[in-house]
Amino acid sequence: MKKLIANTVADLLQPAMFKKYAVSFLLIAATCFLNYSTSFSFWLRNVAFSHALVWYSLLFFFFFTAGFLIQNGKELFQKKQVQFILIAGSILFALKVAMPFHKLFPDSIGTNYQKAFQQPMNWFGALLVMLPLLMLMHWLLEKKWTLFGIKQKQSLKAYVLLIAFMLPLLIWASLQHDFSLVYPKAAIVGRQLGSEANPFHYLAFETAYAADFFTIEFFFRGFLILALSKLIGKQCLLPVALFYFSIHLGKPMMEAVSSFFGGLILGSISYHSKSIWGGLLVHISIALFMELFGFIF
Template identity: 40%
Template structure:
């Protein structure tokens, strides 16, 4: 089934558009890791609004260029008003998701030390989930004048999902994750659960570790709903599979703070997940793959660090 989706997509794909988008992605990745756009520029901006604008600039560049190229390469491309609105707003929505904050200081003031720190870590991703989904629902309501239909329009349907191919994908990924766990930059980033630790504080409890993994996992629901649900399943109603490539370039740009190998692979992973979401009209397969990959990376990094002791 998944191979049929891939075959169908590449059969109708505009090849020059694919090649140019891949080149743009390569140039963006090179620029980020050479000049440090995210780590050395955006994160060093003095205020939160400035950081949000920094994220918006990078995301808008990654998302709008593929659409402008498609317009130039495909005669008669229809700039639907709803499509224009989403192209304009989507980078801002994710920039807000990436740059939002402010609650950390309140929590730390109320619960100083390690307790406040761990509360902040555990509520960080769920808050971003709630805010992002609320904005997406608002945009959908503005577009359609109603809330009903949001779930089906963004791929939030369980009926008819075949889980087996996605589980096979996870099995295929295991060797790649095992290799990544041998790389120094990977172990500098993972496992994410080390965020719970602070200086010489006592180790987190089992329940805190479980709560962390659930909170961490909630971020992947946010990402799948936004990228594969809103930017592919919804936009495919107007432009079909052409929605996949711009999403993949945009998706790659949100990984600029990650290890380079992970950033590069995110472009191709985003393409695959976008294809599956577009043709199945469901994002649950992507959620399974994304969550499985994230938790495998957590486990692989934990094992690698344990053996380094």
């Protein structure tokens, strides 16, 4: 684990990367200004599936492409497999975000339950659809029916220490005003179901929320990082981190900005460990602690 941490730090603190980080921060700052300080929003609400699919495909493609250009100009686009991953990745995650799986709910379940579990239904639906598609990506790229990063390569004990180290920061974040506007996400259960809400409802919501991180980790730290790393090595980290930032534009600004750093760190961990499980443990733990602290504070 010490070697993994040392390699991650070395990846992120290369002097050659500082200028590229500066350009990335300018892009992130401009995006955040538009998204959080003006009437314009990159994240759509209540639009048709076709419109959402096109918009998010273009949005993700823009940030993914920007990452490649910042990292190494046009040189990284010369490989056809890189071009394929750039286009397929943007469309796949747009599909994940845009598909209205909640419409599969029967009308008999009741309006309140439909509203309370709309997002959990989308999370579970995305997991069931995305994993086979990611297996298809693996077959198209390497002729193997499996998932990138599915093999556990090392002990997960050290990741528990990393989570403990991050707890003070999470507590501080939970005390911020914009945090309280989003977390706990499961509070929607209480708002929609009122006196009907019980512990099972909250548990179902949080289980679906945790399941969504399997989709995210297999996509970003599995498919994107591990497939691209075989083609362009460590140069994949920055483009994937900017893509990862773009999917957080519907969340509080601090979370969106920090997601870029999280994408770099988790991407480097996946790159060196060749597995998604350490990053997945950290990601799910952080998310559920944010839920817990949202209820407490």
